[in-house]
Amino acid sequence: MITILGLGFVGLTTGLGFSKKGFKTFGIDINEERLNKLRNYEIPFHEPHLKEVLTETLGTTFFLDVPFDEAIKNSEAVFICVGTPSAPDGSADLKYILAAIDQIVDVADRKFKVIVTKSTVPPSTVSKRVKPYIDEKLKQLDRSIGLASNPEFLREGYCWEDFIEPDRIVLGVEDEKSKDILNTIYKPFNAPIHYVSYNSAEYIKYLSNTLLSTLISYSNEMSMVADAIGDIDVPTAFRILHEDKRWFGKPASMAKYVYPGCGYGGYCLPKDTSALDSIAKEHGVTPHILTGNLKINNEVKEFVSNKITSKVKKDEPIGILGLSFKPESDDVRLTPSKDIIEKLLAQGYTNLFAYDPLANNEFEAAYPELKIQYEKSLPDILSKTDHVVILTGWKEFKENENSITQKNVFDYRYMF
Numbered sequence: 421m422i423t424i425l426g427l428g429f430v431g432l433t434t435g436l437g438f439s440k441k442g443f444k445t446f447g448i449d450i451n452e453e454r455l456n457k458l459r460n461y462e463i464p465f466h467e468p469h470l471k472e473v474l475t476e477t478l479g480t481t482f483f484l485d486v487p488f489d490e491a492i493k494n495s496e497a498v499f500i501c502v503g504t505p506s507a508p509d510g511s512a513d514l515k516y517i518l519a520a521i522d523q524i525v526d527v528a529d530r531k532f533k534v535i536v537t538k539s540t541v542p543p544s545t546v547s548k549r550v551k552p553y554i555d556e557k558l559k560q561l562d563r564s565i566g567l568a569s570n571p572e573f574l575r576e577g578y579c580w581e582d583f584i585e586p587d588r589i590v591l592g593v594e595d596e597k598s599k600d601i602l603n604t605i606y607k608p609f610n611a612p613i614h615y616v617s618y619n620s621a622e623y624i625k626y627l628s629n630t631l632l633s634t635l636i637s638y639s640n641e642m643s644m645v646a647d648a649i650g651d652i653d654v655p656t657a658f659r660i661l662h663e664d665k666r667w668f669g670k671p672a673s674m675a676k677y678v679y680p681g682c683g684y685g686g687y688c689l690p691k692d693t694s695a696l697d698s699i700a701k702e703h704g705v706t707p708h709i710l711t712g713n714l715k716i717n718n719e720v721k722e723f724v725s726n727k728i729t730s731k732v733k734k735d736e737p738i739g740i741l742g743l744s745f746k747p748e749s750d751d752v753r754l755t756p757s758k759d760i761i762e763k764l765l766a767q768g769y770t771n772l773f774a775y776d777p778l779a780n781n782e783f784e785a786a787y788p789e790l791k792i793q794y795e796k797s798l799p800d801i802l803s804k805t806d807h808v809v810i811l812t813g814w815k816e817f818k819e820n821e822n823s824i825t826q827k828n829v830f831d832y833r834y835m836f
Contacts (some may be wrong), residue, residue, distance in 0.1 A: 497601055497677060546592065547617075593615060639680040738805055
């Protein structure tokens with residue numbers, strides 16, 4: 421049996437994935453509103469396929485209302501899927517992980533179980549922070565607990581496919597009992613399983629995310645260089661770059677990252693890049709590429725807002741197309757749209773309209789301080805302004821190119 425602590429994107433997908441494979445899985449979350457939605461077969465965020473799996477498994481192999489103590493006592497593995505937000509200094513804030521460990525250890529249970537950190541944490545977190553923390557708590561208890569790090573590689577909008585058909589499974593595990601339990605859990609997935617040290621597992625996750633963020637920042641810096649030189653067709657240049665079979669053979673998934681835009685956002689790339697940059701500095705290394713990566717991600721937003729303000733008068737209405745950090749998602753965490761809108765408002769551009777196919781309500785709820793007007797459809801927003809700024813590459817915008825390009829377009833997803 422398995423317990424999942426935290427039912428956000430990662431936790432809910434993980435819990436439903438294990439339940440779909442036939443494991444009895446308990447889902448735990450402190451957010452009662454989220455739990456009520458799940459009890460009614462509603463997914464509290466946009467993620468395809470999860471509703472169907474929830475409908476199929478809730479009450480059979482996936483359970484929401486099992487008391488915490490009972491779930492922990494009955495489980496061989498407890499997966500921690502809580503948030504690890506950035507602290508003010510850019511490092512990862514571990515307070516939710518440590519609080520979850522407190523709750524697990526406080527359950528009086530002598531059965532061996534493995535606590536699995538699935539939340540993204542910087543290399544050395546389990547070995548230097550989590551393990552010593554648990555060892556200290558267990559000094560007075562006759563208990564046996566194993567530890568593991570099991571990073572996730574889930575793309576928002578494709579979480580289910582990525583979890584149920586993984587290209588690889590990484591398990592940072594350093595004792596045989598824990599390894600045996602995790603091997604049993606993951607064997608039905610028929611994917612390569614890599615057993616590595618705690619530090620290696622955590623590092624592999626950051627290696628993946630920081631490569632993606634660096635590719636994006638590289639592309640954004642090159643777009644700003646091209647703009648400064650002038651007479652360069654940026655989208656065409658990058659599309660021709662993608663014909664280079666050395667880097668962009670089929671399938672050309674890397675091309676999604678080696679392409680300019682208005683900065684990367686979401687929960688993972690900004691937070692993880694910042695955290696790895698911070699921990700490298702703690703260890704006496706100056707990571708010039710990571711630091712530059714973060715600097716470019718901030719500078720490109722300033723670049724975008726300055727290009728808009730150089731060509732649009734303050735009293736003219738501006739339409740913002742796209743609020744989520746990427747298409748096919750309603751996630752607005754650290755979305756570039758927020759920073760760019762904030763910069764426009766600060767410069768006196770208060771006549772702003774916004775439209776996103778999915779994320780209007782989420783953006784308004786997350787950033788109530790941004791006083792903008794939300795439109796319900798693309799025709800609505802196009803009727804309000806002669807200036808539009810594309811900040812998210814939604815398919816709907818591409819399909820309505822003729823309507824959009826009749827306006828003065830600032831295309832910072834380089835769609836047209």
